Structures are given as structure tokens and as C-alpha cells.
Amino acid sequence: MSSVSVRKKIEALGTQMSLPTVRKALGVLEGEHASGRRGGGGDVMDMRAYEPGDESRLIDWKTSARQGRPMVVQRERLSTSRVWLLMDVGREMTGICPSGEQAYEVAANALRMFAALSMRRADDISLVFGDESSITRIPFNGGFAQFERTLDTALRRNWNHGRNIDALLEYARRIKDHEALIVLATDEHAMAERHIIQ
Incomplete structure (x- = not known):
């Protein structure tokens, strides 16, 4: 599979966020704790009638009792608010995988x-590269296209140094x-x- 087709699949992922399995995966991914952003803490954004396929944990039972039917409360998504993407850029990462990619x-x-x-959740992202010679935080601001440009530019490098996983950890x-x-x-x-770590 080419890197272009992989990128298209990743970009398409952004349009599929309403699927229940993706919502469930996002809940696991982000952990449910208060956002540091204004309006955080799970403020109510919308209430609507329950529809088949909605998660039962979203039913607000007090509102449902008043309305006489199941009502779903949609709250502001609780988010991590900062994501650190660390990448091993030691020369060992130039090895070939079974898929044929490096x-x-x-x-x-x-x-x-x-x-x-x-980015779909508006989290702040920090990108960090590390090998045995250095650990470098790459400045990044912007959307997904800017992230890709930043990552691609940073990967155009000499792969002369070995890895230092201990330093990244x-x-x-x-x-x-x-x-x-x-x-x-x-x-x-x-x-x-x-x-x-045990």
C-alpha cells in the first residue's frame, strides 16, 4: 500500500468520527477527564430524543422522566488537551517491514x-524526534496539512545516528x-x- 493511499485513509477518518465504534475508541483514547479549555468539564451542549444506536450511558434519566421519553444529553467532549507525539528516528527505523515500507x-x-x-478534538500537539545524537521538539501550529508538511520535512534527514529509546522514554x-x-x-x-513498567 502506498503512503499516498494510507494518507487518504487517515484523512477520510476525520469524516467517519460519528460511527459508534470510532466514538468508543476515541473515549478510550482520550480518557475522560476535564478539559483545560473554557467551558470544559462536560458542559451540556444539546439534548435530544434517544435514537437506536445511541449509547445508553448518554441517557439523562431526570430529563427523560420529565419528558416522558428517553432523552440523550450531548456534553462537550472531555479531552486530553495536549498530545505528545514522540518518534524514534534512529537509523534502525530505516529497516524494511514485511509490507515493504521502511x-x-x-x-x-x-x-x-x-x-x-x-486535531478533530482541538488538542494541542507537540512533535518530538529522538536518536542517539539529540532529542528535538519540532514546532508545529496549524491543521492536518501543516502537520503533514512539518512531519515530511523533518523526515528528510540523514539517518546516520542509532536510536536512543532510553532518552525518548x-x-x-x-x-x-x-x-x-x-x-x-x-x-x-x-x-x-x-x-x-509493571
Whole structure:
């Protein structure tokens, strides 16, 4: 599968967010805690009659009793509000996957997916690259197209240095926002048993 077709699928994901399974996945992905944004804390945005396919947990029982029929309360989406996308850019990521793509291309597509979901929720995104020579936070502001340009530009690099997964994990540990979503994109060989926290 070409990187262009993968990108089209990721972009199309933004139009499918109303599907119940995607909504459920987003709930798991984002965790349900108060947003730091104005109007956060799950403020009521809309009430409407229950429709088949709605999640039963969204039924407001007090309102339903007053109305004499099941009513669904739609609240402001509770969000993480900051997403950190960390990517291993050691030369090991130039290896070829069974799909024929280089590992860094697969990792970049995973980050594109998380960025698309996060932008849909208006989360702030930080993009961080790391290898044995340095850890670099890449400035990013804008929409999905700008994210792709930023990521693509950053991936046009010399892949001369090995990985330093310990440094990336330490960077993640030092992120002070304990409610942020942190994504580490690497290959299956990067993590050792000592990296797994029990």
C-alpha cells in the first residue's frame, strides 16, 4: 500500500468520527477527564430524543422522566488537551517491514492517525524526534496539512545516528502534564523488558 493511499485513509477518518465504534475508541483514547479549555468539564451542549444506536450511558434519566421519553444529553467532549507525539528516528527505523515500507514510514503514518484524531478534538500537539545524537521538539501550529508538511520535512534527514529509546522514554517521563496523551512511535525491536513498567 502506498503512503499516498494510507494518507487518504487517515484523512477520510476525520469524516467517519460519528460511527459508534470510532466514538468508543476515541473515549478510550482520550480518557475522560476535564478539559483545560473554557467551558470544559462536560458542559451540556444539546439534548435530544434517544435514537437506536445511541449509547445508553448518554441517557439523562431526570430529563427523560420529565419528558416522558428517553432523552440523550450531548456534553462537550472531555479531552486530553495536549498530545505528545514522540518518534524514534534512529537509523534502525530505516529497516524494511514485511509490507515493504521502511519502519519510519509506518511510524509516521501512525503519528498522522493520532494527529488527525487529536486535531478533530482541538488538542494541542507537540512533535518530538529522538536518536542517539539529540532529542528535538519540532514546532508545529496549524491543521492536518501543516502537520503533514512539518512531519515530511523533518523526515528528510540523514539517518546516520542509532536510536536512543532510553532518552525518548526519559523525555516522556519529564512531561509535567500528567493528563496528556503520549504516543511513542518506534519499531518492535526498540523496547526491552526493562522498559516495561509493571
